[in-house]
Amino acid sequence: MELFLHQLLAGIATGGIYACMALAVVMIYQSIDHFNFAQGEMAMFSTYIAWQLLAWGFPYWIAFAFTIVISFIAGVVIERALFKPIRNAPVLSHIIVFIAMFSILNSIAGFIWEHTIKSFPSPFPSQPLFNNRLIGAHDLGMIAVTLILLVLLYVLFRHTRLGLAMRAAAANPDSARLVGIRVGWMVALGWGLAAAIGAVAGMMIAPVVFLEPNMMLGILLYGLAGAVVGGLTSPVGAVLGGFAVGIVENLAGTFVPVIGKELKLTIALVLIVAVLMVKPSGLFGRTAVSRV
Amino acid sequence: MAVREDIAETAVAAPRLGGLTVPAWQRLILVAALIVGLALPLFLKNFHVFQLTLVMVYAIAILGLNLLTGINGQFSLGHSAFYAIGAYTTAILMDRFGVPYFLTLPAAGVVCLVAGFLFGLPALRLEGLYLALATFALAVATPQLLKLSILEHWTGGVQGIVIIKPDAPFGLPLSQDRWLYYFTLAVLLLMFVAAVRLVSSRTGRALKAIRDNPLAAKAMGIDTAFYKSMAFGVSALYTGVAGSLGAIVVQFVAPDSFTFFLAVSFLVGLVVGGVGSIPGALIGGIFIMYIPNLAEQVSKGLAWAVYGAILILVIYVMPTGAAGFVRLVTGRLARLMSSNR
Numbered sequence: 304m305e306l307f308l309h310q311l312l313a314g315i316a317t318g319g320i321y322a323c324m325a326l327a328v329v330m331i332y333q334s335i336d337h338f339n340f341a342q343g344e345m346a347m348f349s350t351y352i353a354w355q356l357l358a359w360g361f362p363y364w365i366a367f368a369f370t371i372v373i374s375f376i377a378g379v380v381i382e383r384a385l386f387k388p389i390r391n392a393p394v395l396s397h398i399i400v401f402i403a404m405f406s407i408l409n410s411i412a413g414f415i416w417e418h419t420i421k422s423f424p425s426p427f428p429s430q431p432l433f434n435n436r437l438i439g440a441h442d443l444g445m446i447a448v449t450l451i452l453l454v455l456l457y458v459l460f461r462h463t464r465l466g467l468a469m470r471a472a473a474a475n476p477d478s479a480r481l482v483g484i485r486v487g488w489m490v491a492l493g494w495g496l497a498a499a500i501g502a503v504a505g506m507m508i509a510p511v512v513f514l515e516p517n518m519m520l521g522i523l524l525y526g527l528a529g530a531v532v533g534g535l536t537s538p539v540g541a542v543l544g545g546f547a548v549g550i551v552e553n554l555a556g557t558f559v560p561v562i563g564k565e566l567k568l569t570i571a572l573v574l575i576v577a578v579l580m581v582k583p584s585g586l587f588g589r590t591a592v593s594r595v
Numbered sequence: 596m597a598v599r600e601d602i603a604e605t606a607v608a609a610p611r612l613g614g615l616t617v618p619a620w621q622r623l624i625l626v627a628a629l630i631v632g633l634a635l636p637l638f639l640k641n642f643h644v645f646q647l648t649l650v651m652v653y654a655i656a657i658l659g660l661n662l663l664t665g666i667n668g669q670f671s672l673g674h675s676a677f678y679a680i681g682a683y684t685t686a687i688l689m690d691r692f693g694v695p696y697f698l699t700l701p702a703a704g705v706v707c708l709v710a711g712f713l714f715g716l717p718a719l720r721l722e723g724l725y726l727a728l729a730t731f732a733l734a735v736a737t738p739q740l741l742k743l744s745i746l747e748h749w750t751g752g753v754q755g756i757v758i759i760k761p762d763a764p765f766g767l768p769l770s771q772d773r774w775l776y777y778f779t780l781a782v783l784l785l786m787f788v789a790a791v792r793l794v795s796s797r798t799g800r801a802l803k804a805i806r807d808n809p810l811a812a813k814a815m816g817i818d819t820a821f822y823k824s825m826a827f828g829v830s831a832l833y834t835g836v837a838g839s840l841g842a843i844v845v846q847f848v849a850p851d852s853f854t855f856f857l858a859v860s861f862l863v864g865l866v867v868g869g870v871g872s873i874p875g876a877l878i879g880g881i882f883i884m885y886i887p888n889l890a891e892q893v894s895k896g897l898a899w900a901v902y903g904a905i906l907i908l909v910i911y912v913m914p915t916g917a918a919g920f921v922r923l924v925t926g927r928l929a930r931l932m933s934s935n936r
Binding site for chain 1: 664724725727731732736740743865867870896897898899902903904906915
């Protein structure tokens with residue numbers, strides 16, 4: 304039982320990482336209606352910027368804020384420079400540009416900051432909270448940050464005019480344009496927000512997995528998986544999905560005999576596909592209904 | 596009859612380029628390409644012949660993906676898995692059972708057809724991104740499954756399997772690489788002709804109808820579930836045969852040659868060549884074979900950044916791939932010519 308509890312909490316801790324990333328995935332999905340393969344690499348790059356700022360001697364929270372601002376601007380610039388010109392190209396062409404961005408960011412980060420593994424500081428105390436033996440302070444802090452982000456996003460999307468306009472631009476660009484929403488800029492804003500959330504995720508994740516150009520690859524997979532399980536249209540679902548993936552991954556690795564350890568990733572993915580079989584739009588997603 | 600010819604003469608539908616119609620040009624280019632393809636290995640070093648053989652192998656794999664994505668409108672990030680199944684089928688048959696290499700090709704095809712069909716069945720319920728994720732899971736799981744310790748007796752685990760390169764038969768005076776080139780070329784031609792026939796058949800029209808409007812297709816009485824799973828199966832067959840050829844050409848299979856990266860490469864080749872275009876697959880094969888090397892020559896440290904930049908450039912210049920680009924250019928040229936007359 305204690306082993307189970309340990310693994311469960313460890314799962315929640317890693318799940319926090321995935322939840323963070325899943326949130327960024329859902330964010331971009333909400334504003335551009337497909338999935339950005341380069342999301343993880345953008346987050347990785349932001350984290351390197353934060354690392355550089357820290358290396359230059361900025362205090363943590365100032366570097367944190369600067370990184371978010373820089374990432375937001377970079378996200379908007381990327382949309383304007385790279386994706387606006389091919390707005391009318393087929394979806395597959397967009398995906399290829401995502402792949403291109405992926406390899407460019409990964410390669411440049413490795414070129415500037417080298418491929419050696421760097422440690423990244425955590426803003427939270429190193430002593431576990433209340434001296435419990437089950438979950439570290441950084442894990443708790445990370446989960447708290449994820450939840451704060453979730454609340455902020457919820458308020459933005461549900462209770463502000465801007466959020467409404469962004470949702471409208473994503474859901475039905477033509478009608479949105481007709482009622483006077485500047486759809487192009489809403490999309491750019493979505494990119495900026497996704498980049499900013501990615502930056503937060505990166506800075507929260509880096510103390511755990513250490514900083515290196517490929518740090519995000521696996522995490523992005525699990526994040527995407529979490530987002531899909533929870534439903535790509537629901538930020539709450541994405542966060543819960545992220546936690547679920549973390550828990551399943553850990554429990555499967557411990558309790559499934561023989562193949563459990565070797566096929567941790569596979570088992571998690573198979574479960575996701577199984578969920579999709581039963582509920583194709585994810586556990587919390589709205590079922591898409593289209594007029595014929 | 597006379598009226599008909601009259602229409603053909605005046606209609607823009609049959610534009611001429613330098614005295615020949617577009618289909619006639621296509622035939623001419625096809626014959627020229629075939630002659631070049633037959634003659635090329637005689638003038639090249641073995642290593643370059645080997646590279647060209649791999650181009651054709653990739654072209655077959657991309658063609659498989661194209662049948663699924665371009666013709667049937669289903670998305671896959673998991674074709675590295677079928678490539679791996681094909682490669683391992685051949686490797687295991689050759690290494691453990693001593694089956695001659697040319698007989699392993701159909702075997703790999705059948706195994707992949709079944710695997711693809713079975714995977715296509717549950718995938719029926721998924722669309723777009725969700726299907727992408729499911730296939731993606733397949734691609735990520737493949738290397739792990741191949742490394743599995745309980746299968747090690749068959750797959751050779753992390754080490755993989757080494758295959759012996761076949762000699763040219765009947766004492767033909769060809770080096771092993773040249774012989775494999777011609778062998779692959781023959782398979783390529785067979786597969787391409789079969790694909791063209793398939794796409795222009797009744798089945799092909801059904802597949803395209805499902806891509807363009809699944810509901811309308813269903814209403815017309817097309818068994819969408821069957822055709823969609825079958826598209827997965829046939830697509831996997833093509834990619835599996837490519838994997839089988841790839842294993843023979845490279846003489847080696849190992850789990851880490853079949854990562855998600857390979858699936859992405861196929862996708863890149865598909866889009867660069869042109870989604871839905873059968874000859875485009877060859878251009879895609881050339882791209883994924885040579886452009887990474889080219890990028891590495893430009894800059895060693897930033898090779899992948901250069902590759903990404905080239906990729907973005909290609910998409911900007913040809914948003915619909917090489918095939919769409921050619922169509923655009925010939926269309927413009929033809930209009931230009933006919934308006935000059």
